[in-house]
Amino acid sequence: MVNGNMLSNENSFSYSYSAPQHDEVKKIREKYMPKVESPMEKLHRLDESCTKKGIALSLVTGTISALILGVGMCCCMVWGGLLFVPGIVIGMIGMFGVGAAYPIYNKVTQKERQRIAPEILQLTDELLK
Numbered sequence: 001m002v003n004g005n006m007l008s009n010e011n012s013f014s015y016s017y018s019a020p021q022h023d024e025v026k027k028i029r030e031k032y033m034p035k036v037e038s039p040m041e042k043l044h045r046l047d048e049s050c051t052k053k054g055i056a057l058s059l060v061t062g063t064i065s066a067l068i069l070g071v072g073m074c075c076c077m078v079w080g081g082l083l084f085v086p087g088i089v090i091g092m093i094g095m096f097g098v099g100a101a102y103p104i105y106n107k108v109t110q111k112e113r114q115r116i117a118p119e120i121l122q123l124t125d126e127l128l129k
Contacts, residue, residue: 043123050112058105065097 037045072094075087 039123039127043120043127046116046120046123050116051109053112054105054108057108058101061104062098062101065094065101067094069094069098 069091072087072089072091075083075090077087079087
């Protein structure tokens, strides 16, 4: 008896479930669970990795070549005189490098695809079964 009133368990109701709280707990728990990569995720990762090396190499080649082309243009247009002819040669080297960036990308990507092909074919066979 509390304050002259009798409490009974029949008249009480307790509810503690909260959907947003449950979702938040699940999200936090997933952060600490070991990451298990599914075959589909692995397939996507391998497919993307084929182009990353080619992109990086072609970007570096193209950027450096564009800077060399700019130096050649400066030799011809700004400094002129004795640097005109060397500026043309330097500019041509830069143009060649800029033009070679895309074929470099294609060649490196093709090599990476050949290197990873057996693993990708094995994964696709597993996924298609």
